[in-house]
Amino acid sequence: MKKRNLIATLCVAAVLAFGMALAGCAAKPDPAEQIKADIAAQFDPVKNLDQTAVDELTSELEAANEFETYGIDSAAYVNSMLAGFDYEVEDVVVAEDGTSATATVAITCKSFTAAAERATELSAEFAESGAMLDMSMDEMNKKIGAIMLQAMDETEVKTTDCVFDYRIADDTWMLDGGAEQQIYSAFFA
Template sequence: MDYVKLKSHTLTRVAYAVFAALLGVGLLSLAGCSSSQQSDEELVRSSLASELDSIKNLDEKFVNEISEAVDMSRLSLYGIDGMEFMRSYLEGFDYTIDSVTVDGETAQAQLTLTCKSYSGYQKALQEAVDAITANPEEIAGMSNDDINKKIGEIVIQSLNGVELKPTEPVTIKYTKVDNTWEAASSTSGDIAAALMTN
């Protein structure tokens, strides 16, 4: 039983790393190009929408960036395909850009993300692990590999059942550098923090 609990804690940490990277990767390079046809507000808004759409649609570039940023092979120990995990977590992901305010060479965009609740995922996973450990005969005689696969099944089942929930509003700060709007370096951390507390 201790093995099951230890592995579930390990998977929670792996999931945290995946979730943190999911939205952090694309937004690190968020920048709006210069254009004489668009206002600064429109540039920031369209650039932000473009990056968030790549996440929402699981664009190939975004998927590749995530695969490079997170060692998805850690999930394979549990029989979990990393891409399946990402697709399941991002199913239903959406966003609203609530406002964009430009003040000279700085700007702020406020957005709200809607995605599966991380706390809901943790709760569902814990309940599933508790159910297994309450019935030790269910895994008696299973090898560690079989237990790992069972845990993997629980993880995906838990994730599939998690409800969508909006995050608290997130403010992203921008600075205009050489006619290009660049997101603050804290952006990925701010996004990840919002996702981890929804």
């Protein structure tokens, strides 16, 4: 009987020790998952056209005060610019020492370069029509604004791979600079 209790106690102790070991493993989050969660926190509001994100971008455009002259609704422009925006985390590679990582993210968005090219085409068509000869400066500016918005509306999305560097500080994975340049390269590809 004592032998049986001893074996039962040892089995329970072994199960508890194994359970504690598993709990210890589970307590330390996977770096790749933490980085993916950070990327999602950054890009999901844009992808989902979250009103706060749209309002923030709209405010930045309005602060630049360049669209008002052309009669462009900044919110309409932001919504057009972000239409079709998407991203996919393709890979996360954590360095062997566990202090840095890189995340490769495929960003799908409209290209400002392509939108500018389309605006140039539309402007040439408008100029060739001769309609601008009978327009006031204000009417011409409004037409330019309409062309800019039309060009953005008609621009197709394209996908660009971006690489984001991460480092760990106080058990939190953080972007390590260069993110703005990567995003810039996607929007101007």
